[in-house]
Amino acid sequence: MRVCIVGCGAVGSLFAANLAQLADIEVWAYDSAADHVDAINAGGLRLSGAGDVLGRLRATADPAELPPCDFGIVATKAMHTEAAIAITAHAFGDGAVATVQNGLGNEETIAVHVARVIRGTTFPAGKVLAPGHVQWDVRGDTTLGPFEPQPAPLDEVARLADACTRAGMPTQAVPDARGPQWRKVIFNAATNPVGALTGLTHGRVCERPELRSLVSALVDEGKVVAAGLGVELDADPESLIDHAARRDVAYDHKASMLQDVEARRATEIDYLNGGIVRFGREHGVPTPLNEAIWALVKGVEQSWRQ
């Protein structure tokens, strides 16, 4: 089986290096960062932290080099989905492509270029330390399922899930993968921008009663939209928020969006709160707070272009 990781940043690298441990899988990685690609080809892709892994795989910054693949796993930031899948889609003419990205709308974008699409959500996280070297911060589960309008059949989804699980990335194939996706989106949309706008770590956000209620109000809007779509959440995002606030979990964690804002990098706000607002509009569900937060973070991004 041949798998290509599209976007070999932190999360993509976790999949790439682990899958490369399996004898029956040939792993490719497409990434636009030439130094990262060169380092992977020269010395392998190294993970350290929650697991120490060295993956031998073939990386390229030139999509023309990609051979036909059975599976793609798209792991770019959400705003790069369109560009990344447009130039790699030729490798998946006979394959299925999964997304393990944040936010809403990635499946729809991939489906424009690829026939069979797999909806996915992943909780492991890490960060790129240096070209060819990624820190694995958190282990966690991944859920994959057919993307309803343009599905990969469930047994095909199960083959990819099985490979990931055998590689040390526990993954479930389910008929409806929207529950975990919406749980994670609602969690991210309620916490990430609040951290980004205030500069507070997750634990400190949760310690301020008024701010914690704003987070809950954002969660509640997301839940109503999910319900309007007929999505059954697999668990309450609120418990994820409280769990993460514990001193021994992520009290001191700066939300990735806060890190983005501090580094003046484009954020994923369009796919988090923006996604909730768009789906809300389509289903006649008002989401005034998510809309406000979306506009404020877009304003932050606009302020860098002054």
Add this chain to the structure above:
Amino acid sequence: MTSVCVAGAGTIGSLFAAFLARVADVSVLTRREDQARALNEHGLRVSGRADFTARVQAAADPAALDAELLIVACKGSDLAALAARLEGCFAGATVMTVQNGLGAEEVVAEHGDWPVLSSVTFMSGTRHSDVHVQYILDTATWIGPYRGTTGDDARRVAELIVSSGLEAEGFDDLRPAQWSKLIFNATVNSVAALTGLPHDHHFAEGALGDLVHRLVNEGKAAAAAAGVELGEDPWEMNVLATKRGHAHRPSMLEDVEARRPTEIELINGSLVREARLRGVPVPLHAALYELVKSKEASYS
């Protein structure tokens, strides 16, 4: 009215002190001794729309000063401390507040039985040093009665200010103007502080313009519930201000960038409290109020 004391020599206080010194005896109450010394030594220079240096008498001790009119011009975040220092001083003076938001008059009135005037000011400037202020926008200060004063008292103070070269107008009821400015300020200041944007075209169009519009509408509902018929329309004030050519940097944006305490309590806090008191839901203002307070909390 021949003697005026200005308490608080920030941008607005410095402008009042320097201009009024041309038509009255002006003293300045400062927070710092060294600032009082600098003013006594160098006077107060105005540049921009005017160019002159005024002689003023300055002191950091309120007991050393007296006046018929006391203009309390410090920032809202310094008001409680300043008002406490005024207790027992300035017997016989009329006190005028110029702080943003609502409630400055009450804070001051708790510390003495002076007659009190309210005002809102739309003039703006930049303070370059303790002894140099640049006069930028020559928009008016509006004055009205608060306690033990009348519209005529307000108009007399306005006349004095106008004779000094600044713009001012007295009213029988200040609340329409005060609420228009409150809604405008609460909206524009908090959005600027959270986004980092100066008050430019983003506030009048697109998604951010929609947010600004909704915030203004929440404020209008609160004003209506408080029985206030607004003066200028805060949305139109916003649109007009974004078309001035140069984008103004609201003070709350400058405060968060310098990691200083903001005027969030007096401005957004008073709007949210007034609305809640009257059972008017203001979820967006409540959210922005808490976000800015949380941003302040992130400094430590």
